[in-house]
Amino acid sequence: MAERDEIESIFSRQRAGAAERRQRFGLEERKGALAHLRQTIERRERDIVAALRKDFGKSEPEVILTEILPVLQEIRHAMRHLKGWMRERRVAPTLATFGTSARIRPEPRGVCLIIAPWNYPFNLALGPLVSALAAGNSAVVKPSEMTPATAKVIAEIITETFPPELVAVVQGDKEVAQRLLEEPFDHIFFTGSPQVGKIVMAAAAKHLSSVTLELGGKSPTIVGPGADLEKAARWIAFGKFVNAGQTCIAPDHVFVHRSVEAEFAAAVRAAIGRSYGEDARASGDYARIVNEQHATRLRRLLDDAVGKGARITFGGGGEGTYLAPTLVEAITPQMEIDEEEIFGPVLPLMAYDDLGSVIERINSRPKPLALYIFEKDPAFAEEVISRTSSGGVGVNLTTMQYTHPRLPFGGVNNSGIGAGHGYFGFQAFSHEKPILTDRRSMVPMLFPPYTTRVERLIRIGRRFLG
Known part of the structure; x- marks a missing residue:
């Protein structure tokens, strides 16, 4: 019950702040959050190395190369390009929409869940978190219980860096993960096996939550x-x-x-x-x-x-x-x-x-x-x-x-759904909202009642548009 109450409390606090984040968590706030994360990672590098040595016997160079550097590169790339990623995009009108203006605005999905695997426990927990924050979301991170030393350091880093209404960590085994999946998260980012990916997708379907699944297979x-x-x-x-x-x-x-x-x-x-x-x-x-x-x-x-x-x-x-x-x-x-x-x-x-x-x-x-x-x-x-x-x-x-931060990383069907990294990670955690504004649209000329004149205009339109 304590775990259930804790998860419900974390989710409720993040959900309560979602509307305000959409308005106030802008470019500078997102870059500030990413910069703060980078600083904490750099300050705790020795602890990260020690944790992965304890969990895997990994050498320091391998930890830096495969766990820390990818996250720092993700942060650097996002901070350099975030202004462009967030910018509204104008879309040219078609003949049918002549007289309107169209734009696409990326907006945060809302409250996101990141379930990380054990094989690269630091990289694959914090890499998706960078994308979630860059897109303006809050997040709950579930590290793997199979790498306890690294999970402990991840929890400490996140607690030191962010308020829980922005980023929180929930520790535990698969029962805790299943409990998390009962909440109606706006997006779920899961990295793991195809077998568990099916469970995650089935749970997401109950709330129609969008998913990014980074799975595997025999490459x-x-x-x-x-x-x-x-x-x-x-x-x-x-x-x-x-x-x-x-x-x-x-x-x-x-x-x-x-x-x-x-x-x-x-x-x-x-x-x-x-x-x-x-x-x-x-x-x-x-x-x-x-x-x-x-x-x-x-x-x-x-x-x-x-x-x-x-x-x-x-x-x-x-x-x-x-x-x-x-x-x-x-x-x-x-x-x-x-x-x-x-x-x-x-x-x-x-x-x-x-x-x-x-x-x-x-x-x-x-x-x-x-x-x-x-x-x-x-x-x-x-x-x-x-x-x-x-x-x-x-x-x-x-x-x-x-x-490669400019390439999408993801699978196909059994090996995954969706993609992450760089702009593609930003996209995964964003909803691209289309906005269409009337200027001088001539479509009202085709509104009912369908008189002879309107029918003639529809037939003319069909010749040009159909």
């Missing part, structure tokens, strides 16, 4: 016969093994042309050694699995694959929350690892001869959040891009599409 990677294999191996190893593979846009599996299969596998092994040494366990730069439950799930996937004929050609060892960077070959459709999103440091390598068969296989699965192509021939990449559907595409790189 495929294709290495063509003309690829720069060393470059491909370094990018794929980085994208797959950063954060111990717990990245929604990590390469899930690699289709490699049979003519370069052996050379590519050797290049990946070399890239892993270059990044994490002979034993990644001893590397201060290699993260751990978030908890024993997920580590057990990954070992179960490996055991199932090996039991059905797969070969571990590199890595595979580890205990507790440590799992070594692992390469697996001879994957078949009967294996769980071929169906389930891996979300860990296990990379299947699958040889192919015909690109068409790879494209057919990708198209037979749910649409992925990301698709990666490595090949020097632009026509090869264009064939894959034009014949497949995915949230985003990386050509001769991985994961960097997430960091």
Whole structure:
């Protein structure tokens, strides 16, 4: 009951101030809120690093690169462009609306809910918050309970920075998240698995709340016969093994042309050694699995694959929350690892001869959040891009599409609905209100009663407009 009362109180306070925010939370106020958030993050950087070290064993450079820097870049980009994003846009009239003036005004959606995942718990909680504030909303942030140290720091940062009627934090498990979803939020921004995304969308439907769902899936990677294999191996190893593979846009599996299969596998092994040494366990730069439950799930996937004929050609060892960077070959459709999103440091390598068969296989699965192509021939990449559907595409790189503030980031169907980042995040948390004003419209000439003269005018209008 205490949790229920707290959630109702927070929501009611934010809802009560929504009308006033729409009038008073203007450009300078929004920029001030973002600047204040940036200052608090910079002041608490050591605490953020320590929390993620405790939750994941992440190194300081990786925390800065993948957790703190994306949020600071989001703030900087929003503050530089917010004036233009907020500006009303004039729209030219059509023949039918001649004599009117039209404009589009972005306005805040109102009270928003942000449910963050555990894999990048700081970045994926505060990144959407930047967009929500830039668009003029209040927000309730629900960090993941699976990363308690980071959730605690997030709560402290938000409490230090904002009054609860603007931004509040609610801590707790999935029952708390379900309780939050009972409130009629104006917009819900959820990052997590497709399975939980369906629950969020169903809850939002009860109130007809708009949603942005950033989900995941099995993001495929294709290495063509003309690829720069060393470059491909370094990018794929980085994208797959950063954060111990717990990245929604990590390469899930690699289709490699049979003519370069052996050379590519050797290049990946070399890239892993270059990044994490002979034993990644001893590397201060290699993260751990978030908890024993997920580590057990990954070992179960490996055991199932090996039991059905797969070969571990590199890595595979580890205990507790440590799992070594692992390469697996001879994957078949009967294996769980071929169906389930891996979300860990296990990379299947699958040889192919015909690109068409790879494209057919990708198209037979749910649409992925990301698709990666490595090949020097632009026509090869264009064939894959034009014949497949995915949230985003990386050509001769991985994961960097997430960091580009001028690109939308989001999925398609099973991998997500809507997009975030930069202007697209501002749009997600805004309603674009159309405003049409009469100047000298001639439409009243067509009002009833429909006399012979009016009918003649309608027929003339139909010739020109229809």
